[in-house]
Amino acid sequence: MRLQGKVAVITGGASGIGRETALIFAREGAGVAIWDMDQEGAEVAEHIEKNGGQALFSRVDVSKASEVEKALKEVEEKLGKVDILINNAGITRDGFLTKMDPEDWQKVMDVNLTGVFNCSKVVAQSMLEREQGVIINSSSVVGVYGNVGQTNYSATKAGVIGLTHTWSKELGKKGIRVNAVAPGFVATPMTEKVPDKILDKMKDKTPLGRLGQPEDIANAYLYLASDEAAFVNGAILQVDGGLVL
Ligand code: CAA
Numbered sequence: 325m326r327l328q329g330k331v332a333v334i335t336g337g338a339s340g341i342g343r344e345t346a347l348i349f350a351r352e353g354a355g356v357a358i359w360d361m362d363q364e365g366a367e368v369a370e371h372i373e374k375n376g377g378q379a380l381f382s383r384v385d386v387s388k389a390s391e392v393e394k395a396l397k398e399v400e401e402k403l404g405k406v407d408i409l410i411n412n413a414g415i416t417r418d419g420f421l422t423k424m425d426p427e428d429w430q431k432v433m434d435v436n437l438t439g440v441f442n443c444s445k446v447v448a449q450s451m452l453e454r455e456q457g458v459i460i461n462s463s464s465v466v467g468v469y470g471n472v473g474q475t476n477y478s479a480t481k482a483g484v485i486g487l488t489h490t491w492s493k494e495l496g497k498k499g500i501r502v503n504a505v506a507p508g509f510v511a512t513p514m515t516e517k518v519p520d521k522i523l524d525k526m527k528d529k530t531p532l533g534r535l536g537q538p539e540d541i542a543n544a545y546l547y548l549a550s551d552e553a554a555f556v557n558g559a560i561l562q563v564d565g566g567l568v569l
């Protein structure tokens with residue numbers, strides 16, 4: 325068990341990559357806190373508990389600092405101090421630059437970037453007190469190369485790379501590792517909204533010839549969270565089957 329005795333917070337753990345991560349982390353021995361706006365997260369927590377694991381669901385909007393602070397207190401009371409934070413919650417509001425509604429620009433900033441800031445700020449404070457911990461952020465192949473129709477989203481995912489590098493320097497000195505995963509196109513509810521024509525094109529451009537599966541990304545989170553990655557800090561791990569956009 326690679327995460328025995330650890331406590332992990334997984335944002336966006338109700339669906340897709342986050343759900344798979346919660347299940348895998350629980351199997352590896354972690355107590356898992358799922359922070360999500362979707363009540364479905366309660367069922368993921370129930371499933372883990374039924375299978376002998378330890379889990380807690382809190383209904384949290386990561387873009388609201390007060391909700392994040394309250395949820396952290398609950399985790400500390402019920403599961404203990406947080407060892408691992410997976411900043412996985414994210415949304416898309418796609419559209420061409422000239423047609424993009426300012427509200428769609430702002431909403432994606434609030435969740436994908438401010439959400440990562442809010443969660444990391446409070447959890448890092450507690451990790452600093454113990455001089456240990458791991459923070460893993462969710463970037464994207466789109467944050468590395470850009471993508472047609474994703475002005476807002478690509479800006480947030482590139483921003484996540486910037487703050488990952490910065491925090492790996494600020495917090496690394498105090499024993500806290502900070503890394504990011506940059507997935508390619510993964511089969512989850514997020515990509516179900518993408519027109520088939522475009523998804524097929526993405527598959528064709530991927531040397532491995534398929535979309536990623538949620539466990540492909542969850543296993544990358546697991547590696548970075550485990551002691552096997554004890555010397556990995558400030559890395560942006562591309563898990564994309566070789567896709568170049
Ligand atoms: N590459 C090349 N051409 C593209 C394209 C792309 N990624 N996206 C759209 N186009 C093309 C369309 O094929 C279409 O071409 P034709 O006129 O020749 O048919 C043209 O641009 C106009 O497209 P739409 O008719 O779809 O225009 P729209 O205004 O109705 O919608 C859009 C625009 C919302 C951007 C829509 O095209 C779309 O959803 N594109 C997909 C965007 C995308 O890839 N999102 C990824 C979401 S998943 C994710 O983000 C996870 C991750 O990290 C990878």
Ligand code: NAI
Binds near residue numbers: 509
């Ligand atoms: P998903 O849509 O299946 O899951 C996202 C989860 O985040 C949902 O449960 C949703 O309720 C939650 N969420 C949304 N807004 C929230 C908020 N304000 N507060 C708390 N929770 C919130 O998406 P998926 O694919 O599992 O994505 C997970 C992460 O991976 C996202 O950050 C996404 O940007 C990133 N990613 C996904 C890729 C893909 O192709 N699916 C590729 C690259 C990155």
